[in-house]
Amino acid sequence: MPGFLFHGKLCPMKQKTLREDAHSREAETCCKRPRLARECAKAHSFSREDGAMDSENANKSKKKKTSNIIQICIGVLAVVLAALIIVMMGIVSSIQGTARVVNYAGLVRGKTQRIIKLEISGQPEDGMIQDIEAFVDGLRNGNGELGLVRLDDGAFQSKMQELEEYFAALHYEILRVREVGYENTEIIDKSERFFEICDEATGLAEAYSQRKASSLTVIEKYITIDIIVLMLLIGYEFIKAVRFAAMNRALQKKVYLDKATGLPNKNKCEELLDDPEPAAENVGVCSFDLNNLRRINNSMGHEAGDAYIRRFAVCLRASMPAEQFVGRDGGDEFIAVTHGLDEEAMRECLTHVREAMTEESKGYPDMPLSYAVGYALASDFPGSTMRELFSFADKNMYINKNHVKREEAAAEKRLDFHLLKLLNRYGRNFSDCLYCDAHMDTYRALRASADFFLASDGSYSGAAEQIAAERVARADRAHIRQSLQVSELSGKLQAEGDLLELQYDTNGQGLYSRLTLIPVDWDEEGKLHHFLLAFETIRKSSEGRADAKEQLTLYYEQLKQSILENDSYVDALLDLSDMIYTVNLTKDILEKSVVLNGKDEECRELFMDYPLPCSYRDYCSEYMKMVTQETLGSYRLADDPAKLLKRFEAGEKHISVEYCIQEEDGTICWVQKTVLMTQTIVFDTELSCEMPVVHAIILLQDTSQMHARDEQEHARLQAAFDEMRTANRAKTDFLSRMSHDIRTPLNGIIGLLKIDEAHFDDKEMLMENHRKMQVAAGHLLSLINDVLQMSKLEEGKIILAHDYISLAEMTHDIVSIIIERAVDAGIQWEYDKRKAEIPYPYIYGSQLHLRQIFLNIYGNCIKYNHPGGKISTRVEAQDVRDGWCVYRWTISDTGVGMSQEFLDHIFDPFVQEKNDARSVYQGTGLGMTIVKGLIEQMHGTIEVTSEVGIGTTFVVEIPFEIAPPPEEFPVKEAAPSGDIHGLKLLLAEDNELNADIAETLLTDAGAHVTIVENGKKALDCFEAAPPGTFDAILMDVMMPVMDGLAATRAIRAIPRADARQIPILAMTANAFEEDARQCLAAGMNVHLAKPLQMDKVVAALMECCGKKRDL
Secondary structure (H helix, E strand, O other): OOOOOOOOOOOHHHHHHHHHHHHHHHHHHHHHOHHHHHHHHHHHHOHHHHHHHHHHHHHHHHHHHHHHHHHHHHHHHHHHHHHHHHHHHHHHHHHHHHHHHHHHHHHHHHHHHHHHHHHHOOOOOHHHHHHHHHHHHHHHHOEOOOOEOOOOOHHHHHHHHHHHHHHHHHHHHHHHHHHHOHHHOOHHHHHHHHHHHHHHHHHHHHHHHHHHHHHHHHHHHHHHHHHHHHHHHHHHHHHHHHHHHHHHHHHHHHHOEOOOOOOEOHHHHHHHHOOOOEOOOOEEEEEEEEOOHHHHHHHHOHHHHHHHHHHHHHHHHHHOOOOOEEEEEEOOEEEEEEEOOOHHHHHHHHHHHHHHHHHHHOOOOOOOOOEEEEEEEOOOOOOOEHHHHHHHHHHHHHHHHHHHHHHHHHHHHHHHHHHHHHHHOOOOOOOEEEEEEOOOOEEEEEEOOOOOOOOOEEEHHHHHHHHHHHOOOHHHHHHHHHHOOHHHHHHHOOOOOOOEEEEEEOOOOOEEEEEEEEEEEEOOOOOEEEEEEEEEEEEOOHHHOOOHHHHHHHHHHHHHHHHHHOOOHHHHHHHHOOEEEEEEOOOOEEEEEEEOOOOOHHHHHHOOOOOOOEOHHHHHHHHHHHEOHHHHHHHHHHOOHHHHHHHHHOOOOEEEEEEEEEOOOOOEEEEEEEEEEEEEEEEEOOOOEEEEEEEEEEEEEEOHHHHHHHHHHHHHHHHHHHHHHHHHHHHHHHHHHHHHHHHHHHHHHHHHHHHHHHOOOOHHHHHHHHHHHHHHHHHHHHHHHHHHHHHHHHHOOOOOOOEEEEHHHHHHHHHHHHHHHHHHOOOEEEEEEOHHHOOOOEEEEOHHHHHHHHHHHHHHHHHOOOOOOEEEEEEEEEEEEOOEEEEEEEEEEOOOOOOHHHHOOOOOOOOOOOOOOOOOOOOOOOHHHHHHHHHHHOOOEEEEEEEOOOEEEEEEEEEEEEOOOHHHOOOOOOOOOOOOOOOEEEEEOOOHHHHHHHHHHHHHOOOEEEEEOOHHHHHHHHHHOOOOOOOEEEEEOOOOOOOHHHHHHHHHOOOOHHHHHOOEEEEEOOOOHHHHHHHHHHOOOEEEEOOOOHHHHHHHHHHHHHHHHHO
16 A cells, blocks of 8 residues: 555564564664664764853752742741840740739839838838738849849939938837827928839839830841741742742653653653563554655745644544554654554554554545555564564565655656646746645646756745846846735636746846746636746847757757656657657658657648658658748758768768748748758668668757747837836927026026126016016926926826815816916916806815816916917716716817827827927927826716817816815914014024025014025934023935934924924925825925915915914
8 A cells, every 4th residue: 555564474484584684783773764863963963062061050950049048038037036035035934024023113113102100190000011021122223022023223222222211211110100199290291202212113113114125126126027038038938939830840741752742752662662671472562754855844844844743643642542542753753553453453543553554644635644654563573672573564664665755756756758748838948937826835846957046946925026127137026926925816817728938137238038927727716826927038020049059058958958858769759859760861761750749739840741752852842842041051061961971971970950831721831840860870781781871860849939929029028118218208398398498487587697797786687587587497397396206197196185166166176277377378268167067066076186187288288279279168067966066178279289199199198299399388298288187087088179270178077075165164263464573483494595595585584594405403402402592493304314304203202391392384395185195294384385485485474473473
């Protein structure tokens, strides 16, 4: 069964031989097997890891030292805690003794008071006096019987001595009371003093107790801190112990578990295999090895390879019995150890595995699981260890792998042959070809020349990027890169027969390259699955065609490639040619002809129907009647055996010619004839000797398709050349007109300046000259705007505004601009506006661009009209639906009209009807191009009809979104009025002349101006100035160091209130709508286009700063 080798029963002799050789050949096997080679590589890598191991050992030593320190700290803290507890117990005991002292001090006072009362009343109490003496002595020196402690306090001891002495004096007075009566003694006064001393002693005892209590509080804090630190250290050690335990469990698990597959890893496998005891008789070992992993890693990346390994591991584990061991021995090798399976059961088990792998691969048709397996049973090798059994299974696996690879290579070769047949249907000049998988993003080289720059297989997206980066000129790179995207190809290669050709320039002179993409198949959803990417080099003209030797070299390169792609030399010849026949040149005999299998029957017409065998000279003479006169000379180079033999004797063994034949229906067919000559020695029976005989193999190939393609390429190149030449001529004419149109007003401005210098005192003349210079400067600005507008249109960068437009107001504005020119030219103006036909007078649109459209059209109507002529306009609504209305403008003049030839090119750039009769300020030839581009961007149309001498009519249709009447909009606040007197302005302008002009104009208007040279200085100046220093900032956009947009963003980001509120006005020569939007998006308030008009600057400043000035 394909895919693995079942190791059957071996004869006893064979078993003995295998056992004897197992140990002696194991070293050699290890060297040959990649898996063991990787183990050797790991062993050699240990020396490079010594430094890392030393560092790791140092870290472990440091951690161990830290742990020892922590344990010592825990012991010391425990000892300190015990000492603090002992001290605390002593203090508590002392405090308790002090409390008894306080109580007995009070008792002394109370008993003394009682004794005094009894003595005065004549009731002597000597026993109580003795008790008091004992109490006083106990309070002073301590008394165990009474539970009194001696207080180590000097003040208390002094007071107790005084108390003892005073009690002795009081005792004396008591004795006198008994003798003379209390009236004749000082017992009352002395008792009062005694009582005071008792109170003082009690207070001192209490103070002493309070001090002891404070000490106890401190001790308690120390104990608390000690306990907290001790608990933290113990907790840290506990957590560390728990972590170590978890790490040990995880490490123990990792030691025997492969993370990628979830199977037991190499360590577990080696542990099983290293068992020195002979394997049990019912044990078997299977060795599995994946195929094609290297190709998957190279073409799809290692993540795909890892996924491939996981798929195999999961499927293998699921398909093997649960009680059997399955592990990963490293890389793409797996081991299974079975128990209780005999040979038949082992075969059934592996068959089940094969079926499970086949079923799993159905979900991955582009990456099926392919593997080889071998097994060995202990019953076949008695006394063998597990390692020896694995060695036997591994050998069988490699035998099986050779069978599997041979079958896969044969299947791949059959597929390649089919693909090359498909490729050859589209041409024979493909030097290289890739077979690509759109789903897997992979490719492999189907055909590759010696100097092909791509690897044999890899990622398709990577190859596409390499093609664009290394082979394609910069100008074509983006197009080729985009066109080679799979998403693009899926949209263009949707059916059999679809073909995509991508052409790009190379550095070779007279050459360019072409990529041809041919679809092969599609998936169930109809998406492109496989396709061919073929490479081809094309000559740019027939004059640069290769000579005969170069053609022959190319032929043999193709022949060599065909030989590599086919099973035999004959197949190569047949695949390359449409017809082949053999000729005995020595005897002038055309022997036989062969039409290739699968070739069109029309190929028979390449070989004239002629009875064989026959004379080759006669055949060529008859065939020559079909050859066209123009190619007859080429044909006759190989039509005579004598000529061919002469060439052969001169050393030429191959000749290639090309000629045309005209078939019976008049069709012209190009034929390439290649003659391959060889010499053999034959024994001539008539002469009874050996004779040299020269044979020729003549190949005929229909090259009409290649010639047709060459002609198409030539026509395409010629058309491109003509188009380029026309464009260059138009641009040359444009530059010439631009030079004239720019120089004319410039000459006027310079001349007027000279006149002003000579007539400086003539104010009236100065004002008139000033007005003329303004007109000339305005015309120069319009020229520049036209060129820039055209550039924007070509690049698709025009952004249309969404303005609220009143058709009446817009028409009034246009008429007010154009009517003066019409009157000056003596042209009558008619405007026919029927209110009934304008149901929606308010619309949304780009007012600036609409005005530009109609001013251009009316400008042409005036320019190409004559005095007394007429311009008429009619506007009407055409179609109203879904909130949109199509308006049509019909504009007619009675001017000179246009010829039909020019009318066909009226919208081409740089084109004008008459370049020889130009007015002073003639345009650039871009006006109507801009008009058409803008109208088309608005999804409208423009049509022009004209007749020479009668006039021209323009019909413009543009759809607009209908807008509500103005009463539905809130009334806008009126713009503030006034001047800019007193405003403090920061001006950022890098051009010194522009800065001087702006400063002069603004200063004359009463503003105070601070000038900086770039955006960075504007940012620094504003940031350094106190809030409120500037009322507004005038910011140029294009400046060195930091441009105006970046400076505005930086200013707005400053954490100050005025930074977010200060008006910033853009001053830039970028005057289009999209430029204004960029400025507003950066945080600017107003966009002012250069050249600046002072009234607009003042109005903008007043609008931005008016409220601030009112405050």
